[in-house]
Amino acid sequence: MSSSSSLGGHSKSLRLAGEDIWKNKTEKVNGELFTLMYGSIVSQLCRDYQRCFPKVNDQLYTMGYNIGVRLIEDFLARTALPRCENMIRTSEVISKCAFKIFLNITPQVSNWSTDKNAFSLVLVENPLSDFVELPMDAMKQLWYSNVLCGVLKGALEMVQLDCDVWFISDVLKGDPQTEIRVKLNRVLKDEIPIGED
Amino acid sequence: MAIKSILIINKSGGLVYRRNLSNDESLNSNDYLIVASTLHGAFAIASQLTPKALQLSESPLTSKIDYTIPYIPYVGLPRTGANTTEKSRFSSSSSNNLGTTNSLGSFKGSDYFKEPFQSWNKSGIRQICTDQFTMFIYQTMTGLKFVAISTQTPSSVTNSEYSTISVQIADNLLRKIYCLYSDYVMKDPFYSMEMPIKSECFDCRLKQMVSNLP
Numbered sequence: 001m002s003s004s005s006s007l008g009g010h011s012k013s014l015r016l017a018g019e020d021i022w023k024n025k026t027e028k029v030n031g032e033l034f035t036l037m038y039g040s041i042v043s044q045l046c047r048d049y050q051r052c053f054p055k056v057n058d059q060l061y062t063m064g065y066n067i068g069v070r071l072i073e074d075f076l077a078r079t080a081l082p083r084c085e086n087m088i089r090t091s092e093v094i095s096k097c098a099f100k101i102f103l104n105i106t107p108q109v110s111n112w113s114t115d116k117n118a119f120s121l122v123l124v125e126n127p128l129s130d131f132v133e134l135p136m137d138a139m140k141q142l143w144y145s146n147v148l149c150g151v152l153k154g155a156l157e158m159v160q161l162d163c164d165v166w167f168i169s170d171v172l173k174g175d176p177q178t179e180i181r182v183k184l185n186r187v188l189k190d191e192i193p194i195g196e197d
Numbered sequence: 198m199a200i201k202s203i204l205i206i207n208k209s210g211g212l213v214y215r216r217n218l219s220n221d222e223s224l225n226s227n228d229y230l231i232v233a234s235t236l237h238g239a240f241a242i243a244s245q246l247t248p249k250a251l252q253l254s255e256s257p258l259t260s261k262i263d264y265t266i267p268y269i270p271y272v273g274l275p276r277t278g279a280n281t282t283e284k285s286r287f288s289s290s291s292s293n294n295l296g297t298t299n300s301l302g303s304f305k306g307s308d309y310f311k312e313p314f315q316s317w318n319k320s321g322i323r324q325i326c327t328d329q330f331t332m333f334i335y336q337t338m339t340g341l342k343f344v345a346i347s348t349q350t351p352s353s354v355t356n357s358e359y360s361t362i363s364v365q366i367a368d369n370l371l372r373k374i375y376c377l378y379s380d381y382v383m384k385d386p387f388y389s390m391e392m393p394i395k396s397e398c399f400d401c402r403l404k405q406m407v408s409n410l411p
Contacts, residue, residue, distance in 0.1 A: 025310065027303045069390065070383040074303075076338055077379040080314035080372065083338060158339050193208065193340035195244040195321025 015106075018097035021078055026101055035130045042144060053141035060143070064150020072155040075101065083159070083196065087184050088112075090161065091119050094152070094182075103127050107180075118183035120168065126178050134172050143167045149180060160188040198363055199348045200407045201330060203374065204229070207391045208340030210237030214394040218407055219348075236322075236344065240334065244320040264316040271308055272369040273406040302380035302402075309376045316368060324364050326351055333367035335375070343371040343378075370410070377402050 042060070049055040075098055084090040091109045099105050105127065111120040128145045143149075149165040156163045162185045169175035205214035212233035215226070224232070301309060316323075318336040325332040331349040336342050345367055381399035382388055388396065 025305055027305050072339060073337070073341075073375075073383045074379040077372070077376045078304075078310070080310070082315045082317070191340075193317070193336055193338070194241045195318050195336055196338070197244075197320060 015096040018100040022101045038128050057143050057146045060146035061150040064147035065154040068151040068154025072158040121180040123178040160191045201346045204344040206233045206342040210234045240321045243322045265313050266368045267313045269369045273409050309373050335371035
C-alpha cells in the first residue's frame with residue numbers, strides 16, 4: 001500500500017516500481033522477435049534510400065518520434081507517475097522505469113552538464129542492436145538505433161519537456177560504449193495542462 | 198453507480214470519443230461537441246478560482262492536500278475476476294468476439310494496476326453533482342480528459358462519505374479506461390492523433406468494462 005506514496009520520494013523505490021511493473025503488470029514477447037523486426041525495418045530503409053544513411057537516420061528519428069508521442073500514454077497509464085520536478089528526476093524515471101518496462105534494460109545516467117539540464121544515457125546493453133554488424137559503408141554515418149532518440153524526443157515533448165536527443169557514440173561504430181545525449185531546451189509552461197498546479 | 202456515458206476530450210478541448218450506455222438519447226452529436234468544449238473551458242476557469250485561504254497559505258498547506266487515490270480492487274472487471282486464476286478470466290471473456298487469450302491487452306495480471314496512485318488533476322473540476330446525474334472528470338498528464346456521467350444523484354446518496362468514495366471509484370475506472378485508450382487507440386496505426394476515435398476493439402472493451410460495474 002505504501003509503494004505509491006514512496007514513488008514521490010527516493011530513486012531506489014523508483015527502481016523497485018519499475019521492476020514491479022515490468023515483472024507483474026506487463027505482457028512479454030520474445031525479445032529476439034523484436035530485435036529482428038527492428039533489423040528488418042532498418043535494412044529495408046537502407047535499401048529504400050539507396051544507402052543514403054543520413055536520410056535513414058532522419059527517417060528512423062521521425063518514426064521514433066511518432067512512436068514516442070503515443071507510447072507516453074501507455075507509460076503514464078501503466079505507472080501513473082507524478083510530474084517530474086527537475087531533469088534529475090526525469091533521468092531516473094527514463095532509465096529506471098521507462099527503459100525497464102519497454103526494453104528491460106536500465107541505462108546508466110552520467111555526464112551531467114553544470115546546469116543539470118543535459119545528461120547522457122549509457123546503454124550497456126542495447127537489445128535493438130543484438131546480432132548486428134554494420135557494413136563498411138554504413139559504419140561512419142548510420143546511427144542504427146536512432147529510433148530511440150526519436151521516441152525519447154516525442155515522449156518528452158508530450159509531457160511538455162522540449163528536449164534535443166541525439167547519439168554521441170555507438171558500439172556498432174567501434175566506440176567503447178553506446179551513449180545517448182538528452183538536453184532540455186525549455187519546459188513548455190504554457191502547454192502544461194490546466195489544473196495540475 | 199451505473200454509467201450513462203463516457204466522453205474523451207483531447208487537449209485542445211475537442212470531443213474525440215462519446216459512448217452512450219443507456220438508451221435515452223436526448224442530445225445530438227453536435228450538442229455533445231458543445232458540451233465537451235464548454236466543460237474544457239469551465240475546467241480552465243475552475244482551476245483559476247482558488248479559495249483565499251488556500252491562496253494565502255501558499256505552499257505549506259496546499260502541499261498537505263493528499264491527492265492520492267486509493268486502489269479499489271477490480272472496478273470494472275468481472276466479479277469472478279477477484280482472486281481467481283487465469284482460467285476463469287478466459288471463460289468470462291469468451292463472450293467477446295475479439296478472440297484474444299488475454300483479457301487485459303498488454304497488461305498482465307488480474308487487474309490493470311494494484312497500487313494507489315496520484316491524481317494529476319489537482320485544481321480542476323473533478324466532480325459535478327446535479328439532480329439528474331453526477332459527472333466525474335479525470336485528466337492525464339498529457340492533457341487528455343476522461344469524463345464519466347453516472348446516474349448517481351444526491352438523493353440516492355445517503356452516506357455523507359459516499360460522495361468521496363464514488364470519486365475514488367470513478368478515478369479508478371477512468372484510469373482503467375485510460376489504460377484501454379493507451380492499448381487500443383494509441384497502438385492503432387490508422388488512428389491519427391487528436392482525431393475522433395473509431396475503434397471497434399476499444400468500443401467493445403469499454404462497453405464490457407462499464408457493464409461490469411454494479
